[in-house]
Amino acid sequence: MIHSMTGFGKATARFETRTITVTIKSLNSKQADLSARIASSYRDAELELRTLxxxxxxxxxxxxxxxxxxxxxxxxxKPINREALLGYVHQLTAISRELGETAPIDLVALLRLPGVMDSEGTTSTEISKAEWDALRSATLEAVDALQAFREQEGRMLYEVCATRIRKIAYLLEQIAYPESERITAIRQRLEEGLAKIAPAGGYDSARLEQEMIFYIEKLDINEEKSRLAHHLSYFLEILDQPNVGQGKTLGFIAQEIGREINTMGSKSNHAAMQQLVVQMKDELEQIKEQVLNIL
Incomplete structure (x- = not known):
């Protein structure tokens, strides 16, 4: 079952008088790109949390x-770091004396300076094993909640991708009908053109048959149809795999599907077939957009 890369998870834990809240969000990306905002008390555990x-x-x-x-x-x-605040006050007072000027000290402005509203100066940055266990447990709970969200989104992505792949397979079957008319139309068009420009003695019909064979071989799309059908079947096979992490593989298969559809479009030389190819491309673009969000 596929999982989406979009998800949200939140968990809280209690340790003595503290309430720890862990929130995790994720969006699609080619690799793992983690940005963290962690309370100063737990910054020493950031590396372990990132790995986790x-x-x-x-x-x-x-x-x-x-x-x-x-x-x-x-x-x-949030506690005020008294030592940091008093340090700023003493420095400003000393500077005022040196300059021979007296100016009122704005305590509100001082609260915005680095370290003043930081609790690191009033509490220890070291956390006990019990508190680390509480933090780790909350983080794992948030990850599990996010994974459940991803799984739910993945079921929706599965239905969208599978439905559109089946639609492309249906359109591929429909190409057989205008394709049978195409050869007859091409032959008739060539014969009419030759009749207009041929000399009075006519033309060599055997040579015409030979050239027709060469021309029709260039427009033949049986190989493209066969490969496209295989790619569509393989795409559905990967979708049904029980493991997680098929996103990149599905992206590669979608590229191959697009290559075969484009080749069929360039060879079609028939209005009805080209319309079917355009519909296939439209379905494929929708698939590619969804595949970008598959883990």
Whole structure:
């Protein structure tokens, strides 16, 4: 069963007075591209979390967000780093004395300076094994939720791709009808053209038959039809594989399907056949758009 690369997962965990929230989003991408916004208390665990997530999600543009709220802080307000704030105040006071000027200190502006609203100065950055286990458990739960979302989206992608592949197969069968008329129409057109320009003695009918054979061989699409039918069958076979990660393979098969359809279009030389080829191309474009989102 195929999985989509689009997904969303969220999980929370409690550790003592802290609430840990893990949110993971993913979109389609050619490879695993993870960007993370992690609470400062857990930054030391970022490398392990990245490995944990990418090993399970394989591909996609992944956004990881980890936040922490501590009930021990009044109103869950973010703590002010007093040492950093006082450091800025002392420096500004010293500079004012050197310049011989006195200016009011804007505490609100100082809160925006780096490190002032960072809790690293007031709490330890090291986390215990129990807290790491809680963080890891929440991350895995969020990954599982995202995987379930991907699986659900994958079922929808499966139906869309399978339906359009079957539509191309149906159109391929319809080509047989105008194709049988095409040879007769080509022969008749050539004979009418020769009759208009032929000398009074006529033309060599045996030579005409020989040239007709050469000409018709160039327009023959039986090989293209056979290869296209094989590619369509192989596409459905890959869709039905139980493992996950068929996206790139399906993309390659879609390219081969497009190559055979284009060749048939260039050889068709018949309005009804060209209309069927255009419909095939339209179905294939829809498939290619969906394949880009398959894991």
């Amino acid at each position: 997530i990418t090993d399970r999600l394989q591909r996609g543009k992944i956004e990881l967000s980890i936040t922490m709220e501590d009930d021990a802080l009044e109103g869950n307000a």
